[in-house]
Amino acid sequence: xxxxxxxxxIALVVIGFALRFNPLxxxxxxxxxxxxxxxxxxxxxxxxxxxxxxxxxxxTIIWIILPVVGLLxxxxxxxxxxxxxxxxxxxxxxxxxIVYLAVRQILSxxxxxxxxGHPQTVRPLVAPMVVAAAEKQHGKLDEETxxxxxxxxxxxxxxxxxxxxxxxxxIASILLIQGxxxxxxxxxxxxxxxxxxxxxxICAFLIHGTRLLLLDRQLGRQK
Amino acid sequence: MINLHWxxxxxxxxxxxxxxxxxxxxxxxxxWGNTLFWALLAVSFWFGDFFGDVGNGMLVLALVAIAGLNLxxxxxxxxxxxxxxxQSADRYGNKLFVPALIIPFTAFVGTxxxxxxxxxxxxxxxxxxxxxxxxxxxVIIALIVSYAWLRPPALAAxxxxxxxxxxxxxxxxxxxxxxxxxxxxxxxGVGTTIGAIVGAIIPQGSVLLAVVLYALGMVVFTMIMGxxxxxxxxxxxxxxxxxxxxxxGGKAAVVGAVGMLSGxxxxxxxxxxxxxxxxxxxxxxxxxxxxxxxxxxxTAIPLLIANIIILYVAGFRL
Numbered sequence: 001x002x003x004x005x006x007x008x009x010i011a012l013v014v015i016g017f018a019l020r021f022n023p024l025x026x027x028x029x030x031x032x033x034x035x036x037x038x039x040x041x042x043x044x045x046x047x048x049x050x051x052x053x054x055x056x057x058x059x060t061i062i063w064i065i066l067p068v069v070g071l072l073x074x075x076x077x078x079x080x081x082x083x084x085x086x087x088x089x090x091x092x093x094x095x096x097x098i099v100y101l102a103v104r105q106i107l108s109x110x111x112x113x114x115x116x117g118h119p120q121t122v123r124p125l126v127a128p129m130v131v132a133a134a135e136k137q138h139g140k141l142d143e144e145t146x147x148x149x150x151x152x153x154x155x156x157x158x159x160x161x162x163x164x165x166x167x168x169x170x171i172a173s174i175l176l177i178q179g180x181x182x183x184x185x186x187x188x189x190x191x192x193x194x195x196x197x198x199x200x201x202i203c204a205f206l207i208h209g210t211r212l213l214l215l216d217r218q219l220g221r222q223k
Numbered sequence: 224m225i226n227l228h229w230x231x232x233x234x235x236x237x238x239x240x241x242x243x244x245x246x247x248x249x250x251x252x253x254x255w256g257n258t259l260f261w262a263l264l265a266v267s268f269w270f271g272d273f274f275g276d277v278g279n280g281m282l283v284l285a286l287v288a289i290a291g292l293n294l295x296x297x298x299x300x301x302x303x304x305x306x307x308x309x310q311s312a313d314r315y316g317n318k319l320f321v322p323a324l325i326i327p328f329t330a331f332v333g334t335x336x337x338x339x340x341x342x343x344x345x346x347x348x349x350x351x352x353x354x355x356x357x358x359x360x361x362v363i364i365a366l367i368v369s370y371a372w373l374r375p376p377a378l379a380a381x382x383x384x385x386x387x388x389x390x391x392x393x394x395x396x397x398x399x400x401x402x403x404x405x406x407x408x409x410x411x412g413v414g415t416t417i418g419a420i421v422g423a424i425i426p427q428g429s430v431l432l433a434v435v436l437y438a439l440g441m442v443v444f445t446m447i448m449g450x451x452x453x454x455x456x457x458x459x460x461x462x463x464x465x466x467x468x469x470x471x472g473g474k475a476a477v478v479g480a481v482g483m484l485s486g487x488x489x490x491x492x493x494x495x496x497x498x499x500x501x502x503x504x505x506x507x508x509x510x511x512x513x514x515x516x517x518x519x520x521x522t523a524i525p526l527l528i529a530n531i532i533i534l535y536v537a538g539f540r541l
C-alpha cells in the first residue's frame with residue numbers, strides 16, 4: 001500500500017509559490033507538514049531540517065563575491081561595461097548573448113563551471129553590456145523591455161551551464177548517473193555517458209541561439 | 224589540508240560584514256531585521272557544527288520567522304551618484320574589469336594547476352572543496368588588488384556588499400532551504416511514492432510512449448524537487464532501467480545521459496531551482512520574481528522535445 005499523504009507537502013509548495021507567499025515560509029511549512037505526515041515527530045522534523053541546512057551551507061558560500069562586485073560598481077564597473085559595448089560596432093544584445101552562450105557551454109564542458117555565473121559575471125558584466133547593446137538597437141528601453149533583456153541574460157547563463165556541464169567527465173550529474181545505473185548492475189564509464197550529452201548541447205545552442213536572434217529582430221522592430 | 228571549514232570561517236566573516244553594513248544603513252527602515260538575518264547566517268557558518276541538529280533547526284525557524292514576518296527591507300543609500308560613477312569609469316577605463324576578472328581567472332588557473340600538474344599529489348586542498356576554495360582565494364585577491372589600487376574608504380566593501388546582499392534579501396538562503404526540504408522529502412519517502420505512481424501508469428508495448436513518460440517524469444519530478452539529481456535515481460528505478468533498458472533493450476548510456484538532460488529542461492521551469500531562477504531575478508533587480516523562468520520556458524519546451532527525439536532515435540533506432 002502506497003502512502004500518498006507525504007505528497008501533500010508538494011501541493012503546499014505549489015500553492016504557496018503560486019499565491020506568492022514568502023518562499024522561505026512556504027518551504028519551511030511544507031517541510032514540517034511533509035515530515036509530520038511521513039510519521040516523524042516534530043522534534044525529529046526540526047532536527048532533520050536543521051541537519052540538512054547545516055550540511056548544505058556550501059550552497060550559500062557564493063555570496064562572498066558580493067563585496068568585490070559592489071566595490072567595483074561603486075567605481076563605475078557597470079558604466080564601463082556599457083561604454084565598452086557602445087564602442088563596438090555591430091554589437092547587438094542577441095549576438096552578445098550568443099557569444100556568451102557558446103563560451104559558457106565550452107567552459108562548462110571543460111569542467112570550469114564556477115568561472116561564470118549570476119553573481120560572478122551576469123550581474124556585473126553581461127547584463128549591463130546586453131542592456132547597453134539593446135539601447136543601441138532600440139533607443140531608450142521601457143521597463144518591460146529592460147526586464148526582458150536582463151531576464152534573457154540570466155536565462156542564457158543557465159542554458160549554457162546546464163547543457164555544457166554534462167560533457168565534462170567528472171561532473172556530479174554524470175557520476176550520479178553512473179552510480180545509479182551501477183546499482184542495477186549496468187556498468188558504464190563516464191566517457192560513454194558524457195558523449196551522449198553532446199547532441200543535447202548542440203540542440204540547446206541552436207534552439208536558444210535562434211531565440212536570441214529573434215530577440216534582435218524584436219528589438220529592431222520596436223524602434 | 225584546506226577544506227570546507229576554512230571557507231565557512233571566511234563566509235561567516237563576510238556575512239558578519241553584511242550584518243555590520245546593514246546596521247550602518249539608516250535609509251533602511253527595517254535595518255535591524257536585516258542585521259539579525261545576516262548575523263544568524265554568520266553564526267551558522269561559524270558555529271553550525273556545535274549546535275546539534277535541533278539547535279540548527281531552531282536557527283532555521285528564526286531565519287524563516289524574520290523573512291516570513293517581512294522584517295527585512297532594503298535601503299536607498301547611494302555611496303556615489305550615477306554621475307560620479309560615470310566619471311570614475313572614464314578615469315579608470317577598462318582596467319576596472321581586471322579585479323572582476325581575477326575571480327574567474329583564479330578559478331581557471333587553479334583548476335588547471337590542481338588537476339594537471341604535480342600539485343595535485345600534494346593534497347593542499349580537499350578535492351571536494353577545490354572549486355569553492357579557489358573562489359574564496361579569488362575573492363581575497365580581488366579585494367586586496369581593489370583596495371591597493373582604488374583606495375576606497377575602509378568600510379566601502381562592507382557597505383557595497385551589503386547593498387547588493389540586501390537587494391537579494393531572503394532569496395539568498397532559499398537554495399540552502401530547498402536543499403534541506405529535499406532531505407525531508409527523501410526521509411518522508413516522497414521519491415518512492417512518486418516512483419510507484421509513475422511505475423503503475425506505464426503503458427505496455429509502446430516504446431515511444433514509455434520514452435515520453437520517462438522524460439516527462441524527469442521534468443515533473445525535477446520541477447518538484449528543484450534539481451534533476453533527486454529525480455534521476457527514482458525515475459531510473461521506476462522506468463529507465465526495468466522498462467527502457469531491460470524490457471525494451473534501449474542503450475543504457477543514452478537512457479542515462481539524455482534522461483538527466485530532460486530533467487535539466489525541468490530545472491529551467493521551476494522556482495524550486497532557486498539559485499538559477501529566483502536568485503538571479505533578485506540579483507538583477509527584476510520586478511517579476513518569476514521573470515527568468517518566464518523567458519526560459521520557450522527554450523525548455525522545444526529542447527525537451529529535442530531530447531525526447533534523441534532518446535528515442537539514439538537509444539532505440541540507431
